[in-house]
Amino acid sequence: MPRIRHKQLDCSPGCAVEATLELIDGKWKGVILFHLLQGTLRFNAIRKLLPNVTQRMLTAQLRELEQDGFVLRTVYAEVPPKVEYSLTERGRSLEPVIMALKHWGDAHAYFEKKTASPEVFAAVAE
Amino acid sequence: MPRIRHKQLDCSPGCAVEATLELIDGKWKGVILFHLLQGTLRFNAIRKLLPNVTQRMLTAQLRELEQDGFVLRTVYAEVPPKVEYSLTERGRSLEPVIMALKHWGDAHAYFEKKTASPEVFAAVAE
């Protein structure tokens, strides 16, 4: 479901860059990983953090992250259901990457307001 | 033409991660940036480095990188045409990000062979 994995080693030295990119690409994976770096989260907790992701997409992204060995999915046999998502060792190994993305974003990206005052660009600040 | 830019600040703290990701996402941008980190390149030189990218795509990706302020496009009024691509200051500021991606890929990614011997996974080595 994600972008096709590298079928051939078609980009020689830079290939590693693309390979990594493909794994964490996918509209919401970056943010999900970022939030999971801060600790285990339940399904609906993640939903609240990503207000604009549909349930369908969130499930799909989490499943891919799980298949790629980045997150661990723990289901508790309770009612109502309880499912926790946490990072695996491999998932945590992405921390430098995620942090590099975040730092660059904080320092250089800007976000466009689509509503009114088109000249307003807000600097990132948390 | 790239993925839609963030129209709303819809992912709070992790937003910077996604924002950066969107800018360097796009099938070939990562590798292109990686190669340009090593120096200025002409259009066809890049093509040779990315044997599987079509002319159409390469042009598109370079145009986006240009619009995002990462690369500088210099056209020489010669015949046959000569166009050089180099990184801008902003482009070079991505170096830590690209390098983080590359290092992770070198250390953790593996590439699938699509032909035969399905159990063979080659470790990355340049």
Next chain:
DNA sequence: CATGACGGTATCATTTCCGATACTATGGGC
């Protein structure tokens, strides 16, 4: 016995991406 919480699936429509292919301009060399 209807409702809500939680964590999903299923199905369909749309948007976006990307590849294949063909075409263009110009001047120099044969």
Next chain:
DNA sequence: GCCCATAGTATCGGAAATGATACCGTCATG
């Protein structure tokens, strides 16, 4: 006159990613 090189554009179509919406099962509560 024809071909070549360079750096593109234009057009078409298919595949993949994403969004919208509706539905499911179970127990607890009212």
